Amino acid sequence: EVVVSIRNLTKRFGKTVVFEDVSLDVHRSEVVAIVGPSGAGKSTLIRCVNRLHPFDEGSLQVLNHQLNKGSQFPSKQVLNDIRTRVGMVFQTFNLFPHLSVLENVILAPIEVKKVPRKQAIQQAMELLDMVGLSEHANKYPKRMSGGQQQRVAIARALAMEPEIMLFDEPTSMLDPELVGEVLDAIQRLAKDGMTLMLVTHEMQFAKEVADTVVIMADHRIIEKGPSREVLENP
Ligand code: ADP
Ligand code: ADP
Numbered sequence: 001e002v003v004v005s006i007r008n009l010t011k012r013f014g015k016t017v018v019f020e021d022v023s024l025d026v027h028r029s030e031v032v033a034i035v036g037p038s039g040a041g042k043s044t045l046i047r048c049v050n051r052l053h054p055f056d057e058g059s060l061q062v063l064n065h066q067l068n069k070g071s072q073f074p075s076k077q078v079l080n081d082i083r084t085r086v087g088m089v090f091q092t093f094n095l096f097p098h099l100s101v102l103e104n105v106i107l108a109p110i111e112v113k114k115v116p117r118k119q120a121i122q123q124a125m126e127l128l129d130m131v132g133l134s135e136h137a138n139k140y141p142k143r144m145s146g147g148q149q150q151r152v153a154i155a156r157a158l159a160m161e162p163e164i165m166l167f168d169e170p171t172s173m174l175d176p177e178l179v180g181e182v183l184d185a186i187q188r189l190a191k192d193g194m195t196l197m198l199v200t201h202e203m204q205f206a207k208e209v210a211d212t213v214v215i216m217a218d219h220r221i222i223e224k225g226p227s228r229e230v231l232e233n234p
Pocket of ligand 1: 013016018036037038039040041042043044045
């Protein structure tokens with residue numbers, strides 16, 4: 001089952017072409033790593049998938065929604081549905097600084113999905129346990145390491161029970177010794193069958209965990225295929 005279908009997608013900012021004629025299918029439970037040099041358009045591509053960016057040419061199917069180019073904006077209802085079902089984790093953790101870890105995780109389920117508070121707390125504690133942070137539920141983000149904050153961000157995204165998770169260089173802002181704990185959390189999601197699209201510079205991780213590796217450069221996809229073939233050592 002194809003859950004994301006990117007067809008001949010082109011994205012420009014003004015006259016600047018970010019990427020051109022990009023096509024990619026992502027199947028349910030597939031793990032796709034997008035790699036390539038800085039400025040290649042990787043981050044903008046995954047942002048198109050949950051419509052943080054509109055696009056200029058081509059078409060995009062996300063779950064049961066068919067999106068067409070910029071002029072036809074999807075309704076607010078469609079946007080909300082996509083953003084609820086497609087979770088995203090950014091380079092910078094983007095936690096709410098004035099909220100505790102637990103409050104960060106329960107906020108969207110309560111506000112957006114109207115989950116009863118007690119149930120949201122119970123679910124949040126399970127997710128925090130999964131990322132190894134149940135002891136830290138009442139802490140504030142600024143008192144935690146970058147690796148811990150990013151794991152909270154993962155738990156927060158998962159609290160919406162997404163069907164697809166997008167990661168935009170989730171470890172690139174972390175001290176090297178904290179990268180592993182975040183990659184472990186992502187690997188666990190992959191093992192649990194979550195559909196993942198991950199922009200990363202962690203080649204060893206991509207090779208081990210991704211089913212498919214996509215290499216972007218010069219504003220297009222220059223190679224894609226099974227990770228062990230694409231990232232084969234010479
Ligand atoms: P990557 O993730 O591969 O590093 P990005 O998708 O972040 O690449 O960016 C690709 C190109 O698009 C860069 O040259 C960047 O400067 C440009 N770009 C990204 N966002 C914008 C924007 N909002 N306006 C204009 N140019 C942008
Ligand atoms: P990231 O790699 O986290 O996307 P960037 O530094 O590439 O961070 O971009 C930060 C923000 O600025 C993004 O929202 C992006 O869309 C925007 N941006 C990036 N490049 C440009 C640009 N050349 N002109 C205008 N906005 C840009």
